[in-house]
Amino acid sequence: MYVILVYDAGEKRVGKMLKLCRRYLNWIQNSVFEGEITEAKLQQLKYEAANIMDKETDSLIIFKTRQEKWLEKEVVGQERQKLDNFL
Template identity: 45%
Template structure:
């Protein structure tokens, strides 16, 4: 499945969240990641983030699509992160 994840966390947790997400997804913008995940990987991401964030102060939005082909992405301006998977 294709996942777009955006987050707004307090400053003291930003680096930890970013470092964790880089293990699973592609960084595309400040506080934004995207990429292909299996169901098991998605569950690991959600569990890992719950351990890092303060659910009363931080927020994470996950947009989950069955396949990347259903996403039409347009970038205006500078591309900040590489989103293509290397085979």
């Protein structure tokens, strides 16, 4: 599946969340990630994120689609991290 993940975490936890999410997805802008991921890896990511987060103040939002081709993406301005597919 293809996901877009957005998080909002307290200042002390932002770095840990960034490192965690970069292990699973492509970092595209500050607290925003996207990419292909299996259901099992997504569950692992959510489990690890829950251990970092303060559930009273932090949030993790995940948008899912079956494939990237079903998602129309438009970038206005400078794209921070271009996604290239190398074989």
